[in-house]
Amino acid sequence: MDEYNQHKYFFPWCGLLINTNSCEISLDNERFSGQKATDTVSVYRLGSEGNNLRKAMKGFVRPRCKQQLLFSSRINSIDNVRLNFYQTSLLCAIKTMHYIECSGVVLSSRKQHKFIYDSISDTIAYAFLLISSNLKHDFQLDRKEALWLGERAFCQVLQSRRKRHGGLAELFLVSRHCTLSNRVDLVNVMRRAEKLFNLEAKSL
Numbered sequence: 001m002d003e004y005n006q007h008k009y010f011f012p013w014c015g016l017l018i019n020t021n022s023c024e025i026s027l028d029n030e031r032f033s034g035q036k037a038t039d040t041v042s043v044y045r046l047g048s049e050g051n052n053l054r055k056a057m058k059g060f061v062r063p064r065c066k067q068q069l070l071f072s073s074r075i076n077s078i079d080n081v082r083l084n085f086y087q088t089s090l091l092c093a094i095k096t097m098h099y100i101e102c103s104g105v106v107l108s109s110r111k112q113h114k115f116i117y118d119s120i121s122d123t124i125a126y127a128f129l130l131i132s133s134n135l136k137h138d139f140q141l142d143r144k145e146a147l148w149l150g151e152r153a154f155c156q157v158l159q160s161r162r163k164r165h166g167g168l169a170e171l172f173l174v175s176r177h178c179t180l181s182n183r184v185d186l187v188n189v190m191r192r193a194e195k196l197f198n199l200e201a202k203s204l
Contacts, residue, residue: 024076025069027087029197041095043102054119060095061127064088071131073140081141082189089153117171124150148180
């Protein structure tokens, strides 16, 4: 049995899981199961919808990025740091698509898709820079890896909603960061995350 399914090795604490064998820190995915992933999402319909969305997206990643234990290389292996960044992006993606769909906006034009894609890229870069500024040299994740992991997380969520957002999903398939797709270590992080953060259990 995979160690991450052996709950006896994990101690839940403030939305985090502490591995009692390795002392590594991960997200407590049970805290975001089902409706819990989106029950705190508020949609702002007044003013500029685009600016409101961008602010909301940064608000989705900010709480996790400020939890330094998730990304500290003194505590976690590089693979666990990658996993935590991927899952932080995955949670942001779930909340973002919920926000868009609850706002009633229909994404039908390429211009809209490009705006959302650029907003996603900006949010991923923001998350990386926020963690970097908080942890300095204690954060060992490469920027290109972070952007790739973040985009793959959004792509994973969009693939599950392809009938609604196929045009947006296509932009990620031709992403400028796709050259890292041959990295076995990064792909393994994605597969590990899929087992831990089951999208089928989320409100999609």
